[in-house]
Amino acid sequence: MTLSREFWHSELEGYNIEHPLLLPVDRHRLSSDQRSGLASLVEISFDNDVSKSFLNYASSSELTPFQLGLAIFYTFLFKLTHGQTDLCISCLNANRYRSEIQNVLGVFFSTLPYRFQVDAYWSFDELARNVREKCLSILEHSHYPLQHILANLHFNPLDIPFLQSTFDLITFSSEANNLSFNGASLKEMHMEQPNEVAKVDFSVRFAYDPTSTDNQLLCHFICSRDLFDETVVKTMALRLQHLSRQLFSSNSSTSSTDSHFMPITALDLTLFEETEEINNVVFCRQPIVNNEGM
Known part of the structure; x- marks a missing residue:
């Protein structure tokens, strides 16, 4: 325990808890403020080209899908926050660290802080390798x-911004509905819920289905309506999708291989329609604008 206490102390030492992620919120709330629990849920899918490239890159780089997804998420946060480099979020951990509990039924999940300090001059390839070492x-x-991690650093658990921003990657099977037990067919039942519940302010979850032949990789944004309007959540999701295409799509204007080795500052979150709008403003004379100097 002493080694682990020292490890976590060094991990979070110097972290400015009063300088949280600079996310594009519509309304500011303190971490200690009560939340309604209402959420905006946006799902995006990655086509077969991106999904296959994602998995091939993970395999060739000796990364797990979680590690690669986390590397994409850190890159996304770096760009979304306009260059914020000290990024701290929380992730769920399976917490099956002893061999005797590897196959035991039960929930052992624990929440842990993942602080990652980005070097703006890194390429995505370098960032991904550093994320692997961090994990x-x-x-x-x-x-x-x-609770011990927070107590040792004298952090108030009710006022920790990084606990309000989470990342996860889950593996599921679309064939899970076709189950049987002792000759009886089992069918999954869905309980209707009036609203998606936001357990934290900002959550991004990748979902990987290895049995699917189409859209193996999905991503969900679950964000608190107390901070984010739905239109902002949709825009953030589209920006992450756009970033992933730059990194893994063979149809990108820059080859995915080149994108892996260029500085992450060169990656772009600007959507196509935003680029078009900028070009129209810059290069097209607007009819309502009078010629100056005439």
């Missing part, structure tokens, strides 16, 4: 309870 180092100390 492996955290894995060694993932058994250390969150």
Whole structure:
């Protein structure tokens, strides 16, 4: 426990808890303010080209899908926050660190802080390698309870911004509906819920279906309506989709291989329609604008 306590102390030492992620919120709330629980949910899918390139890159770079998804998310946050480099979020950990509980039924999940300091001169390839090392180092100390991590640093658990921003990647099977037990067919039942619940302010979850032949990779944005309007959530989701296409689509204007090695500052979150609008303003004379100097 002593080694783990020292590890987590060094991980969060110097982190400015009063300088949270500069997300494009519509309304500001303190971490300690009560939330309504109402959420805006936006789902985006990645086509087969992007999904296949994502998996091939993970395999060739010796990354897990979670590690690669997290690398994309950190790159996205770096661009979304206009160059913020000290990024701290929280992730769920399986917490099955002992061999005897690997196959035991039950929920062992724990929440852990993932602080990552970005070098703006890194390429995506360099960033992904550093994310892998970060994840492996955290894995060694993932058994250390969150409440102890916060207490050792004298953090108030009710006022921790990074607990309000989460990332996760889940693996599921679209064939899970076709289950049987002792000859009886089992069917999944969905309970109707009036609204999606926002457990935190800003959550991004990748979903990977290895059994699917189409759109193997999905992404969900679940954001609190107390901070974000739905239009903003949709725009953020489209920006992440656009970033992923730059990195992994063979149809991108820049080859995905080149994108992996160019500085992450060169990657762009500007959507096509925004680029068109900028070009129209810059290069097209508007009829309502009078000629100056005449």
